[in-house]
Amino acid sequence: MATNNAFNTYIVPTTANEVTQPSQPAFLAYLGTKDLNVTGDETTYVLGEDHALTQVFDQNSDFDVGGSGGSGQATFTAPVTGRYKIDVILCAVSATGGTREFIKLVTSNRLYQSTSVPFVATAGSADNHRNLSILADMDAADTAHVEYQISGIAKIVDIDNAPATYFSGRLEV
Amino acid sequence: MATNNAGNTYIVPTTANEVTKPSQPAFLARGGAQDANVTGNGTLYTLGQGNVMVEIFDQNTDFDIGGGGGSGQSTLTAPVTGRYQLDVILAIKNNENSTREEFSLVTSNFTYAEYGLPNQATSGNNDANINISILAEMDAADTAYVTYMCDGEGADTSDIGNTPQLWFSGYLAV
DSSP states (O other): OOEEOSSSEEEEEOTTOOEEOTTSOEEEEEEOSOEEEEESSSOEEETTSSSOEEEEEEETSOEEOOOTTTTSSOEEEOSSSEEEEEEEEEEEESOTTOOEEEEEEEESSOEEEEEEOOOOOBTTBOEEEEEEEEEEEEOTTOEEEEEEEEESSOSOEEEOOTTSOEEEEEEOO | OOEEOSSSEEEEEOTTOOEEOTTSOEEEEEEOSOEEEEESSSOOEETTSSSOEEEEEEETSOEEOOOTTTTSSOEEEOSSSEEEEEEEEEEEESOTTOOEEEEEEEESSOEEEEEEOOOOOOSSSOOEEEEEEEEEEEOTTOEEEEEEEEEOSSSSOEEEOOTTSOEEEEEEOO
């Protein structure tokens, strides 16, 4: 059984009534290669500015993986006006001595920001994790990307690759 | 085309099969103004007890923005039994000396909490964020709201910050 819009299936229940939406805008991507020396001196790092992200899935093909050879930032573009659940996990390495950090989810409508004094990464435990999750309002053609910034030290902070840095989103309502 | 329950549209697919649910309970609210001197000496702060939050959207009108002149807390009331995805981003200011914090998403069925050593804001960089995300089970008429407490300042001199660092969102997921 399937529910469709007269052209295509958009909700697919199984006989046990589990529901999937294989055409719903949804993506999951991770940083496959570490981005080196991208911030620390208050430089704003944009996820995907150097290495492209690796897509795990991209239903509806709305996600740009970025990469220095391409668009230069990992970007989700909303195909339709709606409310999008967006989640970010980002890991900074070599942040010891950093005094302040920002992780930002930048959408066309709004800025969602988490600020803190960095968890001090020690020599033996050199990782500093941040995360953001929100239900964001986006209009058709609006974009969303991720920025990270840390200050107080030299430009020696890296952004770690998977399993430490992920970006995902989906149209929810 | 829309799928409906004989009375109202509840799923609206486009011709490209993107699905929106314009009647699904869902809200996004941001901090309206900083709440000053609300904790720091073990006092429990409830989001919305001072300044009201500002709604970005509130599909189905289930969210109360709170405010000292109103209900006194920003609260989602579940209109129907289900699983609700809830996300909070909270900013704390002036907690340079705090030694312990308790951050809770309080629902009628469960409290989802983060306890620990605060990420202390320094005098020159006086912001510290804490986040929580959970898929919560709620029965019809159950409520969800947010509390925060830090201790060790010697007085209630810590503040709760403002946009873009204070957000509360949620929706009926399944």
